Amino acid sequence: MKIDFTLNGEQREIDVTPMSRLLDVLRCDFELTGSKEGCGEGECGACTVFVDGKAVNSCLIPVAQMQGREVRTVESLASNEMLSDVQQALIKFGGTQCGICTPGIAMMASAALEAEPNASRARMRELMAGNLCRCTGYQLIIDAVISAAEARRRHG
Amino acid sequence: MADFLQPQTLHAALEARAAHPDYLPIAGCTDVMVGFSHQAQPTGFIDLFGLAEIQGICADDGHISIGAATTYGDILKDPLVYESFPVLSEAIREIGAVQIQERGTLGGNLGTCSPVGDTLPVLLALDAQVHVASSKRGSRLVPINDFIVGYRKNALAEDELIVEIKMPLAPEGTQQYWRKVGTRRAQSISKLMMCVVGRLNGKDVEHIRIALGAVAAAPMRVEKTEAVLAGQALHEETILAAQDTLASEITPIDDVRSSAVYRKEVACNLLGRFLNDLGGA
Numbered sequence: 001m002k003i004d005f006t007l008n009g010e011q012r013e014i015d016v017t018p019m020s021r022l023l024d025v026l027r028c029d030f031e032l033t034g035s036k037e038g039c040g041e042g043e044c045g046a047c048t049v050f051v052d053g054k055a056v057n058s059c060l061i062p063v064a065q066m067q068g069r070e071v072r073t074v075e076s077l078a079s080n081e082m083l084s085d086v087q088q089a090l091i092k093f094g095g096t097q098c099g100i101c102t103p104g105i106a107m108m109a110s111a112a113l114e115a116e117p118n119a120s121r122a123r124m125r126e127l128m129a130g131n132l133c134r135c136t137g138y139q140l141i142i143d144a145v146i147s148a149a150e151a152r153r154r155h156g
Numbered sequence: 157m158a159d160f161l162q163p164q165t166l167h168a169a170l171e172a173r174a175a176h177p178d179y180l181p182i183a184g185c186t187d188v189m190v191g192f193s194h195q196a197q198p199t200g201f202i203d204l205f206g207l208a209e210i211q212g213i214c215a216d217d218g219h220i221s222i223g224a225a226t227t228y229g230d231i232l233k234d235p236l237v238y239e240s241f242p243v244l245s246e247a248i249r250e251i252g253a254v255q256i257q258e259r260g261t262l263g264g265n266l267g268t269c270s271p272v273g274d275t276l277p278v279l280l281a282l283d284a285q286v287h288v289a290s291s292k293r294g295s296r297l298v299p300i301n302d303f304i305v306g307y308r309k310n311a312l313a314e315d316e317l318i319v320e321i322k323m324p325l326a327p328e329g330t331q332q333y334w335r336k337v338g339t340r341r342a343q344s345i346s347k348l349m350m351c352v353v354g355r356l357n358g359k360d361v362e363h364i365r366i367a368l369g370a371v372a373a374a375p376m377r378v379e380k381t382e383a384v385l386a387g388q389a390l391h392e393e394t395i396l397a398a399q400d401t402l403a404s405e406i407t408p409i410d411d412v413r414s415s416a417v418y419r420k421e422v423a424c425n426l427l428g429r430f431l432n433d434l435g436g437a
Contacts, residue, residue, distance in 0.1 A: 001160060017157055018157070018158065018160035018201070019158055019160070019192065019197075019201065021189065021192075040190075041190045041191070042186055042189075042190065042252060042255065042256055043343055045253070045255055048255055054229065054258040055254055055255050055258060056255050056258050056259050057186075057255045057256070057259075059189070060184075060185055060186050060189040060190070060256075060259065061185060061189070061259070062160075062182075062185055062189065062201075062203075064160045064162070064203065065185070065203060065205055065206075067162065108254070108255070111254070112254075126341075126342065127254055129253040129254075129341070129342030129343060130252060130253025130254055130255045130256065130342065130343060131253075132343075
């Protein structure tokens with residue numbers, strides 16, 4: 001079936017098998033390989049994208065449900081070759097090791113900072129609980145996110 | 157290729173359901189899509205996610221109603237739900253993580269009707285009613301205890317869809333308790349869940365509803381245990397008697413997540429703790 005949706009700000013149309021996973025369509029049909037497959041079961045968050053502004057697991061979404069919706073992937077976080085504040089903080093703090101979880105971490109952290117800019121460290125850990133890092137680099141990841149939140153508050 | 161229907165109104169959805177009883181109604185797909193490509197697949201799907209008519213939360217005549225396609229994320233944001241049914245908000249907060257909560261729905265949890273469906277013990281303890289509808293036969297309210305029939309089986313007829321979940325507001329002084337036991341606070345599938353909703357009159361138990369998940373083929377009320385407590389003062393002996401009855405009333409199994417022995421012991425300990433809290437409340 002044909003579906004129309006907005007992908008990273010551009011109107012796109014694609015002919016797809018309705019129950020294909022959004023993740024596969026993004027990676028294979030649109031060659032947006034930033035979203036990763038970790039578990040394929042909605043546990044690890046490596047495939048996190050935004051649908052209508054909400055952070056969701058693209059491995060659990062049948063692409064047909066994207067008709068008329070707005071999808072954003074990790075490729076949209078940077079603008080004009082400039083990484084977002086969250087991405088820069090992850091680099092600065094070493095909040096990334098092998099890197100597989102990093103796109104999902106950057107997406108969920110961005111969503112969390114938008115939704116709850118004043119979240120405590122404990123609350124931020126709860127908001128980020130759906131993103132697993134097999135290298136277990138959680139402290140530096142959370143340090144980076146908290147630092148990005150503080151910088152946003154400083155700069156209004 | 158499987159057929160994929162996206163009705164834009166409840167009426168169209170019910171017509172589609174009646175015309176294609178073999179199609180699977182879907183919403184957030186957080187369960188349906190897990191291992192999807194390795195399973196036998198239905199011939200078609202009826203997509204209900206985002207169907208405005210069955211989304212939203214409203215209060216009327218002593219009830220709060222939640223549309224079947226309301227996401228957990230939207231339920232969590234609603235102060236009405238948190239104030240009236242804190243146990244429902246607490247249970248939802250422990251389902252998956254944010255990414256799952258933005259997609260999962262109450263109707264989906266009821267439709268799947270898994271023994272580890274986290275909201276089901278809460279809905280049982282809150283004595284919810286499930287509003288279901290069919291295009292030909294109109295709608296009916298099914299008490300949650302009758303709606304949950306068995307292992308992944310509910311009372312939905314093959315031409316019906318879940319429209320909303322209706323919960324009666326509890327009388328003043330009613331206490332609510334919830335606990336999910338898993339390997340981790342977030343993202344874990346339950347080893348066991350328990351929800352208790354009760355009210356004392358002086359020292360005596362005026363009414364109590366106790367529901368559990370993951371201790372039998374389906375989430376269940378433990379009515380024999382409730383009967384041991386009804387009208388009784390919450391002394392240590394009463395609590396011990398209730399724990400004894402609970403141990404014989406539930407039938408947990410050994411599986412990948414836990415053992416029958418552990419589940420039984422934890423269920424009895426949790427009941428003891430909740431009853432002590434209720435007695436002290």
